[in-house]
Amino acid sequence: MTENEISKEIIGAAIEVHKQLGPGLLESSYEACLAYELRQLGLDVKTQVALPVVYKGVKLDVGYRIDILVENRVIIEVKAVEALADIHTAQLLTYLKLKDLKLGLLVNFNSVKVIDGVKRILNGYL
Numbered sequence: 001m002t003e004n005e006i007s008k009e010i011i012g013a014a015i016e017v018h019k020q021l022g023p024g025l026l027e028s029s030y031e032a033c034l035a036y037e038l039r040q041l042g043l044d045v046k047t048q049v050a051l052p053v054v055y056k057g058v059k060l061d062v063g064y065r066i067d068i069l070v071e072n073r074v075i076i077e078v079k080a081v082e083a084l085a086d087i088h089t090a091q092l093l094t095y096l097k098l099k100d101l102k103l104g105l106l107v108n109f110n111s112v113k114v115i116d117g118v119k120r121i122l123n124g125y126l
Contacts, residue, residue, distance in 0.1 A: 001071060001073075003073055003074055003102055003103040004103075006043070006070055006071055006073060006074045006103075007074060007103060007105060007120065009038065009041055009043060009070075010034075010038065010070060010074065010076060010105055010107075011105070011115070011118055013034055013037035013038050013041065014034055014037075014107050014109075014114050014118065015114055015115065016037055017030060017033045017034050017037055017109070017114075018109055018111075018113075018114035020033070021033060021109075023080070023109060023110045023111060023112070024080075024110065025080060025109070026080060027067075027078050027079060027080045027109075030078050030080060030107075030109040031047060031067050031068060031078045032047075034068060034076065034078065034107070035047050035068055038068070038070060043070055043071055044070070044071050044072065045068060045069070045070055046066075046068070046069045046072075047067065047068055047069075048065045048066070048067070049065060049066040049069045050064070050065060051064040051065060051066050051095060051098055051099060052064075052098075053098065054098075064095070064098075066095055066099070069099075073101060073102075073103070074101070074103050074104065074105065075092065075095055075096060075099065075101060075103075075104040075105070076104070076105050076107055077091065077092045077095070077104060077105070077106050077107070078107055078109070079106060079107065079108040079109070079110070079117070080108065080109050080110045081108055081110055082110060083108075084106055084108050084117065084119055088106055089106065089119065089121060092104040092106055092121045093121055093123060096121065096123035097123055101123060102122060102123050102124060102125075103120065103121070103122060103123070104120075104121040104123070105118060105119070105120055105121070106118070106119040106121060
């Protein structure tokens, strides 16, 4: 699957989770349900993946975690906030760079329609 095909599956799964739960819950609830939906689709899904920082050639575990990693190719950063902010975009872009991946999705479940809370972030070109 390409990153774009994976992202379509992710968005469909996020819509299903939002239909079932609606807005107003904690990020951890959406993360667990989204991971479940993606696994039901047969995708390889990892949650809370440690993301070390390499500083001057030294790998440092400083507590960063990827919410969801799909097929070792697409990062999902789950949010349940009033509105996505520039810092959320910067955070996901940094995660993409640290993991050397091309595509990430910010998914804000605290939206009337979850599709309005989805933002694709590219690290370079697909």
